[in-house]
Amino acid sequence: MAPPLLLQAQGLTAGYGKMPILHDVSLDVRAGEMVSIIGPNGAGKSTALKSIVGFVKVSSGHVRFDGQEITGLRPDQVLPRGLAYVPQGRIVFPQMTVLENLEMGGYIERDGQRIRKALEQVFGLFPILGERQRQKAGTMSGGEQQMVAIARALMTRPKLILLDEPSLGLSPKFVSLIFDKLMAMKHSGYTLVVVEQNAAKALAVADRGYVLELGRNRFEGTGAALLADPEVKRLYLGG
Ligand SMILES: Nc1ncnc2c1ncn2[C@@H]1O[C@H](COP(=O)(O)OP(=O)(O)OP(=O)(O)O)[C@@H](O)[C@H]1O
Ligand SMILES: [Mg+2]
Secondary structure: OOOEEEEEEEEEEEEEEEEEEEEEEEEEEEOOOEEEEEOOOOOOOOHHHHHHHOOEEEEEEEEEEOOOOOOOHHHHHHHHOEEEOOOOOOOOOOOEEEEEEEHHHHOOOOOOOHHHHHHHHHHHHHHHHHOOOOOOOHOOOOHHHHHHHHHHHOOOOOEEEEEOOOOOOHHHHHHHHHHHHHHHHHHHOOOEEOOOOOOHHHHHOOOOEEEEEEEEEEEEEHHHHHHHHHHHHHHHHHO
């Protein structure tokens, strides 16, 4: 039997002000899956994540998360339900240490024991952050800062984590490292949605993928099927 649906976005129309950007966009995520969203610049990938989390107003359609309707809720109402969001641009608190950044991520947790457990798990996934706990986050390299941003989101032990362009602007070595970390997160039981420019890599690691274009669903399928699709190849994978 297929694992339960954790996230179901159905027929989303959403945008900024009166101008719709997403038109009838749907996507499903099952527990334990890694789902990639690819598509050209301006396709609405970031807007899709933002409308799921509540940063962008949804004018029609539904978002269900973990069995509950979350359509129209604000981010501060959605995130505590176990949905984490790592925005584009590896945002860290630069003047704070790595450890302080992580503690900020765990802010909704009051129980010291559980915070320590979450830290232990995060340091297991990202050993370098354990070694650099006392370093100011702003002095870390770009790839390391991205790990801080991801690790901070994991501090709440989310049921689902949405990542917007985690590899953007990183050197090839760090791009590979970030993809390895995403795989490691999946293997340790996390469910992930990853928006990526790096389409071939994102589909190679994904259980399933969606291609958005001009604010609409264009293709969907298993990562392997999309990678092998001649039209997807021609349009989005550079031949
Ligand atoms: N705050 C905003 N106000 C008005 N329009 C916006 C805003 N943010 C994005 N848009 C517009 O919405 C459309 C989709 O943008 P979005 O950022 O979702 O695309 P994307 O697929 O994430 O692109 P990229 O790959 O460049 O990150 C674009 O036309 C963009 O100009
Ligand atoms: Mg974007």
